[in-house]
Amino acid sequence: MSIIRSLVLISHDPESKLLGSEAIFAAFIEQLHHYDLQDEVSVSYATDIGQSAASPLVIIYPEAVIYGPIKPEDVPHIVEEHLYKGRIVEEKRAPTKGLSGKVAWLPVRKGSNPAENRIVLRNIGVIDPESIEDSLNQNGYEGLAIALTMSPEDVIKVISASGLRGRGGAGFPTGMKWGFVRKATGAKKYVICNADESEPGTFKDRMILEGDPQSIIEAMLIAGYAIGASEGYIYIRGEYQLAIERITKAIQQAQKIGFLGEGILGSSFNFTLHLHSGAGAYVCGEETALLESIEGKRGEPRTRPPYPTTQGLFQKPTLINNVETLANVPAILRNGAAWYHGFGTESSPGTKVYTMLGNVNVTGLVEVPMGITLREVVSIYARGMKKAPLKFAQTGGSSGSIIPASLQDTPMDFDSYRTAGLSLGSGALLICDDENCIVDIVKVLTNFFRVECCGKCAPCRVGTQRMYTTMTRITEGKGKMGDLEELELISDTLTNISNCGLGETAGTPVRDMLKHFRAEVEAHIKLGICPTGICPMVAEVPEFV
Helix, strand or coil: CCCCCEEEEEECCHHHHCCCHHHHHHHHHHHHHHHHCCCCEEHHHHHHHCCHHHCEEEEEEECHHHHHHHCCCHHCCCCCHHHHHHCCCHHHHHCCCCCCCCCCCCCCCCCCCCCCCCCCCCCCCCCCCCCCHHHHHHCHHHHHHHCCCHHHHHHHHHHHHHHHHHHCCCCCCCHHHHHHHHHHHCCCEEEEEECCCCCCCCCCCHHHHHHHHHHHHHHHHHHHHHHCEEEEEEEEECCCCHHHHHHHHHHHHHHHHHHCEECHHHHHCCEEEEEEEEECHHHHHHHHHHHHCCCCCCCCCCCCCCCCCCCCCCHHCCCEHHHHHHHHHHHHHHHHHHHHCEECCCCCCCEEEEEECCCCCEEEEEEEEECHHHHHHHHHHHCCECCCEEEEEEEEEHHEEEEHHCCCEEEECHHHHHHHCCCCCEEEEEEEEEECCHHHHHHHHHHHHHHCCCCCHHHHHHHHHCCCCCHHHHHHHCCCHHHHHHHHHHHHHHHHHHHCHHHHHHCHHHHHHHHHHHHHHHHHHHCCCCCCCCCCCCCCCCCCC
């Protein structure tokens, strides 16, 4: 199968279509055949680029050059100069207002998703995940070898200097967390990989574990060496049977070669790794509930402080990192902190893996630089909306933020989102168009939290049930305006006094719904109908509607 050298995206929003984007597309196909480039250049449409003043737009990768406005008669010159001779046509370049410039490129096979920079997913689909030899041929365990030539403190300095932040949702500096555990008092310490990926719509960790299990083992070894731990656990969601099988086999292979056990790579470093399967409880993704589960107890969150960094598994200092966070570590040791800062933004370096779901033309997994915008993810990687305009997207599964279309140009990094009152969450992107009812979706989300609540603390146990009851009443046309104030109160209470992260974020969908879509909720109540026609309303439609 041919390797695609270049990718051409043509804007296909209504204005671009009116101005001839389809004729431009046809012209590119004709010219590519003329120069015999049809197997090296992929041509596709992208919608809603946000550059109406320069429509129709043509974007060519890997150079990420934006041309516009373009006419069909401009295409032969662009193909000859840029794609055939490799020279950018400066006089046809468009201004880049509205684009972050964070769109990434790596060669991809013909017919696949638009190109990406891959750090975490670099081996997915490239190696046989059940062959440690394949992993070694792709620089596997090179990062560990480099780490073992350094002092543990210097390894932590490299991770800190890289700016790597936790990819599980909180964005806490990874090097800082490692340093806390390194300095904690205790002869026995643990490393835990949190692979209890239970957020609805999120499957990035599963793909990493299934596609490149040795990278996680290598990362845990590096972390164990850095913090002074000799034992680790991979806590994996019980439903991930293929991932469990591959991790189990990967551990056995690593032990056989000598990457696990005693005297690793001729050093004095010893490390043992265990696999622990969860039983399906969403709350066990919370790190202290996860610890309780490994210890054989009921999966309920602990009261903090003390924190796991000082009193974690079996009350010993414990480092807990998410799968995606750990997957960055070997590459950072191989290439250095400065190299990692070449991706993403200054305060949020590196890439982020997202699962794209919903009303878009392409769904699946994508790895892109931190700081890219939602508009770019939808327009370029998801190939645009299916049929209706973007209404909102939810990041990070049920507990993530609901992002209205008005905020789709906000850079997707930890600090920019925090400033805008948003959260990146775990990495799911549920993308919804105008035909989706925000009230119905939030009702489904509140039901999820109601069911998954462990019941330990009253704010979460009672609050999630009351949220669901109120949302159900509104969707059935029985709501009252006073319900909105009650929902706001419940959401604030959950955030402020719940015992763990589940309760603290359970009210986020309700909060964001009322913040960005209050008029739609009020329409349900005042008119007794669903504006989108989705909810099973029982009230009759008023005559004036």
